[in-house]
Structure formats: structure tokens, C-alpha cells
Amino acid sequence: MTSEHQTSLPGPAADIRNRAASWLVRRRDHEDWTAEDQVELDAWLAEFPANKIAFLRVDAAWKRADRLGALRTPLPKHKWLAPVLKFVSTGAAAALVLGGVYLTMPREAPPPGELYVTGVGGRETLTLRDGSKIELNTNTALRVGGKGTQRTVWLEKGEAFFQIVHNEAHPFVVFAGTHRITDLGTKFLVRRENQMLRVSLLEGKAQFDSKNSRGSQQATLNPGDVLVATAKSLSVTERPSQELTDELSWRSGLLVFRHASLVQAAAEYNRYNIKKIVITDPKIAELNINGALPANDPHALTRSAQRLFNLRIEERPGEIIITH
Amino acid sequence: MVKIMDSNREGKPLPRPGAAMTTPEFDAWFAREVLPLEAALMQFLERNCRDKAELEDICQDAFIKVYEAAQRERPKLVKPFVFAVARNIVVDRIRHARIIPIETALDLDTIDIASEEPGPERTVIARDELNRLKTALERLPKRCREAVTLRKIEGLSMREIAARMGISVKTVDAHLVEGAATLANILYAEPTDLRRKP
Numbered sequence: 001m002t003s004e005h006q007t008s009l010p011g012p013a014a015d016i017r018n019r020a021a022s023w024l025v026r027r028r029d030h031e032d033w034t035a036e037d038q039v040e041l042d043a044w045l046a047e048f049p050a051n052k053i054a055f056l057r058v059d060a061a062w063k064r065a066d067r068l069g070a071l072r073t074p075l076p077k078h079k080w081l082a083p084v085l086k087f088v089s090t091g092a093a094a095a096l097v098l099g100g101v102y103l104t105m106p107r108e109a110p111p112p113g114e115l116y117v118t119g120v121g122g123r124e125t126l127t128l129r130d131g132s133k134i135e136l137n138t139n140t141a142l143r144v145g146g147k148g149t150q151r152t153v154w155l156e157k158g159e160a161f162f163q164i165v166h167n168e169a170h171p172f173v174v175f176a177g178t179h180r181i182t183d184l185g186t187k188f189l190v191r192r193e194n195q196m197l198r199v200s201l202l203e204g205k206a207q208f209d210s211k212n213s214r215g216s217q218q219a220t221l222n223p224g225d226v227l228v229a230t231a232k233s234l235s236v237t238e239r240p241s242q243e244l245t246d247e248l249s250w251r252s253g254l255l256v257f258r259h260a261s262l263v264q265a266a267a268e269y270n271r272y273n274i275k276k277i278v279i280t281d282p283k284i285a286e287l288n289i290n291g292a293l294p295a296n297d298p299h300a301l302t303r304s305a306q307r308l309f310n311l312r313i314e315e316r317p318g319e320i321i322i323t324h
Numbered sequence: 325m326v327k328i329m330d331s332n333r334e335g336k337p338l339p340r341p342g343a344a345m346t347t348p349e350f351d352a353w354f355a356r357e358v359l360p361l362e363a364a365l366m367q368f369l370e371r372n373c374r375d376k377a378e379l380e381d382i383c384q385d386a387f388i389k390v391y392e393a394a395q396r397e398r399p400k401l402v403k404p405f406v407f408a409v410a411r412n413i414v415v416d417r418i419r420h421a422r423i424i425p426i427e428t429a430l431d432l433d434t435i436d437i438a439s440e441e442p443g444p445e446r447t448v449i450a451r452d453e454l455n456r457l458k459t460a461l462e463r464l465p466k467r468c469r470e471a472v473t474l475r476k477i478e479g480l481s482m483r484e485i486a487a488r489m490g491i492s493v494k495t496v497d498a499h500l501v502e503g504a505a506t507l508a509n510i511l512y513a514e515p516t517d518l519r520r521k522p
Contacts, residue, residue, distance in 0.1 A: 012380075012381060013380040013381050013383070013384040014380060016384070017505055017508065017509070018501070018505055020505075021501045021502075021504040021505035021508070022501045024501075024504055025497055025500045025501045025504060026497075029475065029482055029497075029500055030482060030497070031481065031482070031483075048388075049388045049391045049392060050384055050387075050388055052351075052391070053354070053359075053384070053387050053388065053391055054384075056351055056354060056355045056359065057355075057359050057362075057508050057512055058504050058505060058508040059355075060355045060359060060508075060512075061504065061507045061508035061511045061512065062504045062507070062508075064453070064457065064511060065457060065461075065472070065476050065504075065507055066476060067453060067454055067457055068454075068457050068458070068461060068473075068476045068477050069476060069477060069479065070454060071454075071458070071477050072477050072478060072479070252454050252455070253454070254454065
């Protein structure tokens with residue numbers, strides 16, 4: 001890199017900025033950075049405060065751009081399990097994946113229709129013919145009713161956010177195990193995990209029905225309501241809207257934690273990543289963290305833990321262990 | 325960090341004493357507290373400056389003065405300090421101009437320093453930040469955007485990007501340099517518009 005500076009003036013701002021960007025990319029993005037390069041860069045930075053400021057500015061912007069990594073959708077491990085998210089009218093591609101997926105499905109009588117799946121870390125949006133939108137989160141399987149019965153879906157596992165176009169004559173129905181959610185013009189989030197089902201209602205109204213050996217239970221959901229159903233219990237609580245917004249931050253690739261324990265945050269991360277965060281020490285597990293972090297980068301959490309609490313991070317194949 | 329200034333290479337002027345002696349901690353402070361004021365400062369200058377071609381340079385001047393002054397003593401209220409420095413530069417330039425346009429002379433007394441509350445710049449939360457970055461990315465020229473996407477979203481190396489795009493590493497470098505410079509301008513020089521409802 002040669003210098004055009006003959007005078008003691010730093011030169012026009014635009015020129016310096018371009019020069020700074022050029023240094024930055026050489027420094028941050030090339031793999032062959034040497035000690036000599038560093039000497040040369042230091043000399044350039046020391047030459048004028050304007051150089052230093054321009055470098056700090058472009059460096060800060062380039063680091064901020066790292067957040068864009070949150071938009072990455074990792075490829076699923078098995079090709080044949082790849083998300084087949086297309087407009088529902090396409091049948092052939094979806095039919096191909098059925099065989100493979102059935103193995104992981106619960107042994108209920110399989111309902112008809114087409115199956116849509118995402119892998120760990122995946123995220124896809126499905127648009128139905130009526131304009132209703134369903135966003136599938138990580139590791140999710142959703143079945144959509146066939147022609148004429150598109151407004152009936154089965155959440156086999158995982159989590160999905162529904163934005164439903166209301167139709168008085170054809171209510172939209174979500175089945176999840178023995179539970180049923182009937183929308184009355186609605187935005188809502190459904191998460192099915194182990195034996196638990198969680199429904200968060202953002203807008204509109206929905207009817208919830210649950211049938212099990214003990215009989216049937218019902219609840220009407222209003223905006224802000226969060227329903228939690230297990231095999232034995234059913235509860236509905238009203239939550240602050242902030243909490244619901246946080247809960248939906250996966251839609252933009254982020255996980256938001258407010259006073260979450262480290263072990264909760266790790267469990268959340270492990271839903272999104274093949275590489276699992278492991279915490280065994282109960283003292284570490286209870287440490288509190290706050291922040292919005294990219295869901296597909298478990299190191300974003302472990303690095304923060306390392307920095308904030310002075311913990312040790314141990315990398316192993318398939319896992320990251322946090323210890324003292 | 326290596327700091328060797330043994331020779332006056334390529335006839336460059338030697339650094340002024342003290343100019344290079346900032347700590348990473350100071351630089352981090354500057355990046356966190358001062359750089360985000362650029363958009364507000366540019367708006368202020370646009371209102372108060374006749375010569376639009378000089379806005380960027382005045383802004384640069386102001387940041388240099390703040391950078392140097394803050395090394396001696398950090399201002400308690402950063403925003404009013406930065407604006408006061410910028411105001412003095414504007415006033416100085418007007419005084420030194422041979423011909424003073426009448427409107428400018430009138431402006432001189434009305435140059436007002438922005439309020440003291442911390443700017444909305446600070447309250448950018450992660451979600452807005454990601455949206456802002458996405459919008460900024462979309463504004464890059466096509467090939468440049470492609471290279472930045474492969475680097476920042478897909479996390480590919482320069483060599484992998486070159487192979488994927490079928491271009492040389494040197495061209496990838498040029499795309500990334502353009503991308504970094506443009507993103508910095510969008511992120512720092514333009515107002516955030518956070519207060520506007522979507």
C-alpha cells in the first residue's frame with residue numbers, strides 16, 4: 001500500500017475512509033496477515049488521528065455486520081430430511097420425505113396430508129393458499145391437511161408461529177397430540193416438547209380443547225395469554241407483551257434472555273444447534289444472564305459466560321463444556 | 325501491538341507525539357460513545373452549514389478534535405461536547421471565509437446545540453439492529469452484496485468466496501472493501517429512524 005500524503009493534512013474524509021476499509025479487510029478477512037503488516041498498519045494509524053478514527057469506525061461497522069450471521073439457515077444433516085417447504089399445492093416432493101420421517105414420528109395413526117420438517121437450527125416459512133402463514137422453528141415437523149382441508153394442521157413436534165387469515169366458515173385448527181387449538185382470527189405460537197404443550201396468543205382469540213383419559217378440558221385464549229398443558233394439568237396465565245415478543249425472537253434468528261439462568265439459556269441453545277452446551281456444576285447453572293444472541297452460534301453464549309463469570313470453556317467433539 | 329517507528333518510510337511524516345499512544349480501552353470508549361453521534365452531527369451540520377460539500381470533512385475535523393481532547397480529559401456529557409466542538413469549527417470556517425454570504429452570517433447566531441439527553445442511538449436493541457443491518461446489506465451493489473453475504477452470513481473464507489463466485493481473491497477483496505466502507509457510511513452517517521413507526 002502506498003501513501004499519497006505529501007503534506008501534513010490527512011486528506012479528504014472519503015479517501016481516508018476507503019483507505020481504512022482497505023486496511024480493515026486485509027486485517028480481518030485475509031488469512032495471511034503478518035507481523036510486518038501489523039507494523040505497517042500501526043504506522044498508518046499513528047500518522048493522523050483521522051486515520052485512526054476512520055479505522056475504528058469501519059472496524060465497528062464490520063463487527064456489527066457479524067450479527068448478520070444470525071440469518072444463516074444451517075443445512076440439515078440428512079439431505080432427505082431437508083425442509084420441503086413449498087406452497088402446499090406441490091405434492092410429489094413432500095411425499096418423498098414421508099418414509100424417512102415416519103420413523104421419528106409418534107405412533108399415532110398418521111393423519112393424511114403433507115409433512116413439512118426443519119432440521120436442528122432450521123427455520124422456514126410456509127404460506128397456505130388462503131394467505132395464512134406458518135413459520136416453523138428449529139427441529140419441527142408439521143403436517144398440513146390435503147386439498148380442501150388445508151386449514152387443519154398437526155404439529156408433530158417442535159414449534160411454529162401461526163398468522164392465520166380468519167374464515168368464519170372454515171375455522172383453522174391445530175392438533176398437537178391430544179390437544180386441539182381452534183383459531184378465531186389469530187396470531188399464535190405453539191411449542192410441543194416432550195409431554196408439554198405451550199400456546200402463546202398474540203392477537204385475536206382462540207379456543208383450546210384437550211382430551212385425555214381423565215376427560216376433556218377447555219379454555220379460551222385472549223391476547224397475552226400463555227397456556228401450558230401437560231398430560232395431567234392445564235394452566236393459563238397472562239404474560240407481559242415483552243415476554244411474548246422475546247419468545248418470538250427466533251423468527252429473526254435471535255434468542256433473547258432476561259434474567260435467565262445459564263442452564264436455561266444453554267437448554268434453549270441446544271434446541272438450535274447440533275453442538276451442545278453442557279453444564280454440570282449446579283453453581284454455574286444458576287448464574288444469570290441477559291441479552292440477545294444469535295441462535296445458531298452457541299459460542300456467543302459460552303464466550304459471554306467466559307467473559308462475564310470468568311468460566312472455562314472446553315471444546316469437545318459435539319459439545320462445549322462450561323466449567324470453573 | 326507492535327509499535328516500531330524506526331524510519332521515515334516512503335517520506336511519510338512521522339507521527340506526532342502522543343497521537344499513537346491511545347489504549348484499546350480509550351478507542352473502545354470512542355467507538356461506543358462518539359462514533360454513534362455521527363448521524364446526528366451530520367444532520368446538525370446540514371442545518372447549519374452552507375457548503376454541503378464540506379459536511380463530511382467538518383465532521384471528520386470535529387471527531388479529530390474530540391479524539392485529541394478526550395485523551396487529555398474525557399467529557400462528562402459526550403453529546404453536548406461533540407456538538408460544541410462542531411459548532412466552533414463551523415463558526416471558525418465562516419469567520420475565515422473571505423466572502424461571507426449574508427444568510428450564513430445570519431445563521432451564525434442561531435446555531436443551536438442539540439439537547440443533552442442521550443441520543444436514541446443508544447437504545448438500539450438487537451432486533452432493530454438486525455433489521456437495520458439487513459436493510460443496509462440490501463442496499464449494496466449486487467456482486468458486493470453477494471460477497472458480503474457469503475462472508476458475514478455464510479462465514480466463508482475469502483478463498484471460498486472466490487471459488488463460489490468464480491472470481492479472483494483480489495476481486496473479492498475489492499467487493500468486501502466496498503461493502504465495509506458502504507456499511508460504515510450507512511450505519512454511522514445516516515439517521516436511524518427508530519422513532520418512526522413501521
